[in-house]
Amino acid sequence: MRQIAMTTSRLRNSATRSIAIIAAILMSVVVCAGRAQSGRTSAGSSPSLEDGNGSEIPGAFMPHWRAGAEKHGIKLSLQDMYDFQGNPSGGRTQVGTVFGRTTATLSLDLTRLAGVPGASVFASGLFQTGSNLATTYIGAWDLTSSIAGTHTIRVNEYYWQQVLLQKKLTIRGGQIAAGTEFGNQAIGFDDQGSAFKTWVNNSLASGLPTVTELYLPVPPAGKPGLLILLDPTKSIFLKVGVLSGTHNMFEGDENGTRFDLRNAPLAAVSIGWKSSDPSKAHPGVYKFGLISNFGYFQRFGSHALTHGNDALFANAGYALWRARKPDSSYSHRGVDAQVSLAAAPRVLNRSDFETADGFRFVGLTPRRPSDIAAIGIVYAHFSRDWNRDLQAQHLPGRASQTNLEVSYKIVFSRWFSLWPDFQYVWKPSGDRRVSDAPVLGLRVVFDH
Numbered sequence: 001m002r003q004i005a006m007t008t009s010r011l012r013n014s015a016t017r018s019i020a021i022i023a024a025i026l027m028s029v030v031v032c033a034g035r036a037q038s039g040r041t042s043a044g045s046s047p048s049l050e051d052g053n054g055s056e057i058p059g060a061f062m063p064h065w066r067a068g069a070e071k072h073g074i075k076l077s078l079q080d081m082y083d084f085q086g087n088p089s090g091g092r093t094q095v096g097t098v099f100g101r102t103t104a105t106l107s108l109d110l111t112r113l114a115g116v117p118g119a120s121v122f123a124s125g126l127f128q129t130g131s132n133l134a135t136t137y138i139g140a141w142d143l144t145s146s147i148a149g150t151h152t153i154r155v156n157e158y159y160w161q162q163v164l165l166q167k168k169l170t171i172r173g174g175q176i177a178a179g180t181e182f183g184n185q186a187i188g189f190d191d192q193g194s195a196f197k198t199w200v201n202n203s204l205a206s207g208l209p210t211v212t213e214l215y216l217p218v219p220p221a222g223k224p225g226l227l228i229l230l231d232p233t234k235s236i237f238l239k240v241g242v243l244s245g246t247h248n249m250f251e252g253d254e255n256g257t258r259f260d261l262r263n264a265p266l267a268a269v270s271i272g273w274k275s276s277d278p279s280k281a282h283p284g285v286y287k288f289g290l291i292s293n294f295g296y297f298q299r300f301g302s303h304a305l306t307h308g309n310d311a312l313f314a315n316a317g318y319a320l321w322r323a324r325k326p327d328s329s330y331s332h333r334g335v336d337a338q339v340s341l342a343a344a345p346r347v348l349n350r351s352d353f354e355t356a357d358g359f360r361f362v363g364l365t366p367r368r369p370s371d372i373a374a375i376g377i378v379y380a381h382f383s384r385d386w387n388r389d390l391q392a393q394h395l396p397g398r399a400s401q402t403n404l405e406v407s408y409k410i411v412f413s414r415w416f417s418l419w420p421d422f423q424y425v426w427k428p429s430g431d432r433r434v435s436d437a438p439v440l441g442l443r444v445v446f447d448h
Contacts, residue, residue: 073112077105078448083130083145083200083441085421090437091138091428099130101147103156118163125256126220127153138437140428141209141351141401142378143202145441149220154256156220168232175259176225178243179207179218182268182291182313200421200443201405203356203378210342210354210380211311214293215245216266224259235275237287241268245293264295270313281330284318297348300389311344323363333363338376346383350398353381358405372409377402382430398430419443 066076079102086096103126110119132148134140159174199205207218217223225243245266272287290312296305316339323333339357346352358376363369380401387397407421421441428434 073109075107079103080446081147082444085133085439085441087138087437087439090435093137095137097131097133099145099148101128120161123158124156126156138428139434140425141380142403144423144439146202146205154220170229172227175221177217177219177221178225178241179216198360198372198374200407204376208342208354210344210351211313213349214291214309214311215247236273239270266293281322282319286316288314299347300385309348311342313342315340333369336360347385350386351380352383355379370411374407376405401430402426415447417445
């Protein structure tokens with residue numbers, strides 16, 4: 001009887017997993033068969049200092065009450081995002097999961113509201129909950145969802161921003177998610193504040209883990225920072241950040257309101273060139289930079305602590321082709337490419353090199369001007385020093401992990417879009433004991 005009960009339990013769990021995965025497939029099929037209207041989702045998080053620098057932002061559709069508020073300097077947004085994902089085979093186990101995030105943002109233009117030239121205030125909060133398919137069930141290094149994380153309800157960002165010297169100098173101080181400033185997404189194509197959100201995979205959409213291993217604050221942000229952007233020519237820019245590099249943004253700060261300066265300081269710098277003129281055929285952004293954490297890190301294979309840890313990164317985003325409008329100017333429809341690289345010392349970091357590259361196709365047909373098709377690939381190489389440390393503990397070594405993503409974002413209206421998504425994970429976390437995992441997914445987005 002006990003064996004029958006165990007068998008019944010396994011069948012029930014298997015059926016539950018299969019139903020969740022099949023449901024995601026059916027939803028994807030329904031979506032692909034649907035017809036949609038022109039539109040574009042709005043920003044659901046903090047705009048980066050370079051927001052909108054890679055292409056014009058299409059689809060300026062919004063409710064009348066919101067448009068009226070913006071005329072008076074008040075910008076509001078509320079976004080619900082859900083990721084339904086499942087791996088029908090591979091990984092540590094097979095299961096269907098859902099993760100959801102609700103983000104509310106408020107931006108006040110103090111020039112209009114209080115007569116303070118160039119000043120603005122930004123605040124955001126979020127609630128997120130669900131299961132993380134990549135880490136919990138597949139055992140992957142790169143997350144298959146850019147919103148999956150820790151269950152929380154908290155303040156995300158709040159800061160004062162001041163624009164000076166005829167918009168050539170911008171200063172931002174407060175609680176800042178600097179991952180949207182120095183991660184691979186702030187290249188004018190896939191930053192968190194952009195209407196051109198494209199990717200579901202976290203490394204393509206938000207930032208490479210090689211960079212975040214230095215504890216660069218990412219949403220939901222937890223600690224304070226200061227950012228300075230010098231933009232003297234509107235083409236060449238220099239961005240500098242000084243931040244609090246906490247190892248755990250949730251520890252001792254459950255609500256995200258504790259302005260804590262006791263952590264090790266973290267400094268970041270990037271320099272680059274951009275072309276932001278939407279009338280040009282090939283706008284793009286090219287940058288490179290350095291992130292340094294001045295805290296103490298343990299070396300692999302030793303109990304010795306090393307003062308400081310660094311990561312180099314480089315990003316490029318380029319419009320390969322743009323469709324012309326009837327007046328012969330260039331539209332947002334076209335083909336874009338992005339390349340992101342990051343490298344870090346192998347004696348201190350589990351991944352010493354990563355790259356995230358992809359192509360995006362905006363408005364493949366004139367009848368679908370706001371839809372986005374995308375294909376991207378992420379490669380993570382794991383440190384030889386970490387491998388030796390694992391093998392010394394009689395654990396299997398790690399080589400590399402590769403993620404493939406193919407997605408299609410269908411915009412039904414300004415407030416609603418669906419993203420059928422397929423990913424494939426080769427060698428999750430470089431562990432040869434774990435088999436490759438295909439991932440079927442569907443992202444649902446409501447912009448209120």
